[in-house]
Amino acid sequence: LAKTTQPISMDSYEGQEVNITCSHNNIATNDYITWYQQFPSQGPRFIIQGYKTKVTNEVASLFIPADRKSSTLSLPRVSLSDTAVYYCLVDNAGNMLTFGGGTRLMVKP
């Protein structure tokens, strides 16, 4: 199973761009990289998914280098409502989709 490593926590201020990097050194050829966001007392919510290079949607961008051993979630101009835990997933072996500890992002005014 591909193991992911993320920073435990990050602080930012409103209006700044936030980049959260996830390491996944033993990612498998068929694995995609998926990021989820979780607010307190709610289930995680899908943010973005990619395989290589760059993916962008209305919420975030995902940057994946050629070796795919890491990925970076980029949140442009964060607001207080972006305060949440962000999880990076790459496990897909046997469909036991495994979450790590995530990154707790605190956005300050």
Added chain:
Amino acid sequence: DTGVSQDPRHKITKRGQNVTFRCDPISEHNRLYWYRQTLGQGPEFLTYFQNEAQLEKSRLLSDRFSAERPKGSFSTLEIQRTEQGDSAMYLCASSLAGPVNEKLFFGSGTQLSVL
């Protein structure tokens, strides 16, 4: 798309009692997952179904835990003889299996407190 629904949202029980949680997935989704989450930790995989078949259950925490998905629609997770250590949020997610990696859609969870 009405989303994934879990019932109840909260459950308080006494140690030794049995509890059952229900999950109604998004209607066209064929995969259903159960996770457990304790405070400050990421969701922990328990088991998953594809249609009515339970394809992985080795991660269920003990033989007190069991899950069913009759007819491939809703699912139930039962915990027998609850212990205080079972107190956690139990999350259900569903997805549509396909050629691209899955996207999980989660419910709001059932918060279990064992007294």
